[in-house]
Amino acid sequence: MNKFVITGGGGLLGSAFHDVLAGVDLTRLHRDQLQTETEEALIETIRFLQPSIVINCAAATNVEGAEQNPEEDSAANARLPGALARACKETDALLVHFSSTGCYGDWKAEPYVEADEMHPTTVHHCNKLDGEAAIVQSGCRHIIVRTGWLYGGAPALAKNFVWKRLLEARDKTEMTSDASQRGNPTYVEDVARQVMKIIDSGVNGIFNVVANGVVSRFEYVAAIVEASGLACKVRPGPAFARLAKVSPNEGAVNARLQALGIDIMPAWNESLTTYVHTLLQSHAWKTVSVHEAERISE
Template structure:
């Protein structure tokens, strides 16, 4: 089997290469070979590779930056997924695409299910929702996997930022009123590998699914867990102070409630991710 992954050095793409290496011939195309904003090149590459499965792990993920460059965000997060869906449908193959908790406004009282109506707060969320809709409009075989608070030992993410700041400063303020599930890119990749196995075994429950590590915490809670890891390793660590979102204004508004109900994924595909704390421990145990 041949799997084409858009993205190469991104957090999820890196982990996908590892998780799928023994299952298929994996071709991962980074930005140097595949510019998602160039739709013609995108079509040409998919047709040239002629894969058995297409995974879109590339995205415009700079949430605040998207507010000042909506055209770029929509080109990569909305237009490109639609093009990929069209090419996948033409080849008669499935498309796996990753979306986000930011399609919701975070005002709901509990964990969001796939049946809840999206209402994104900013450009990033709107562009990701538009990408979902573009894929669904094509009507081919697809899995849209919404996840949240993605981190790994590579790239730019909350884990690496906190590890650096906690060792540089004496005191650090972190938002404590946004609730969600930190999700390790490795867990996403491992779950995706299970979904690929399910598809190969005949599962055809296509559609939108929520996929996050289990449990919930705040950004402050996540930072506290990261701090515990630094202390256990004998490294210097700043004192953490919880603050409300109002004390840390950003160009893009974030949902206060980012909890996603992943029971549909467990029911239809028999895939359940580990608790966020155990996933963090597994991530930190990985060689860099």
């Protein structure tokens, strides 16, 4: 039986693996065990645990903050993956690491495929690409997952985009959303299931793992509100000002998964509709006050 180590288990991606890894031999490494200042200690921990598979869900996700604090972003998104890769190479463990479709950059109108060149436009995505390079250069067995526009998890998660849009729509008659930026709204639990499918298939390398279908941020938000049945009109709006020059096209297609016949990712709106209905049936939705809704949706 495979022995798993997971990092970043309390975040959006990490929590999605709780169900798919139920009943397996699993060790979670906490934040204080992942500091790059203690790289040798981290490698020694992996040596001691002797896992078959390391799933690295630990990451810095503040794209705007990375422009102002690139070192902190680099520590999590470039140096940590490199340290884990060296440990996995030494112990012959498979490393599963999560990157971003934003790394492709802004040079193509169509969805990106794995063979496309990488021209990241932000500090964050440059660091993510450095993390990919460190893994490849280590020579360890690896699965690098490029994904994006992730949603899911509990309402209390700080970056629960869908929950925040529901709260906003509940207390407004009209809202706007960026009609210029495009991507694949992707449910984290679908990603976890797809990753396990890749592992079970015995293939390695780099994979796009996104829901099928590229839409604008406006279409994404409109679908959230439509699924909720709330009486709020969503209208297309301009791009919002950002410090990070995020590519307007973060859309991708799962070309390698499709070529291998192992793409199980659904259409972008299927899981979204189900997830919205789950949130509307939750205790959190039924009990959140108007004051709290206004605070959370800010």
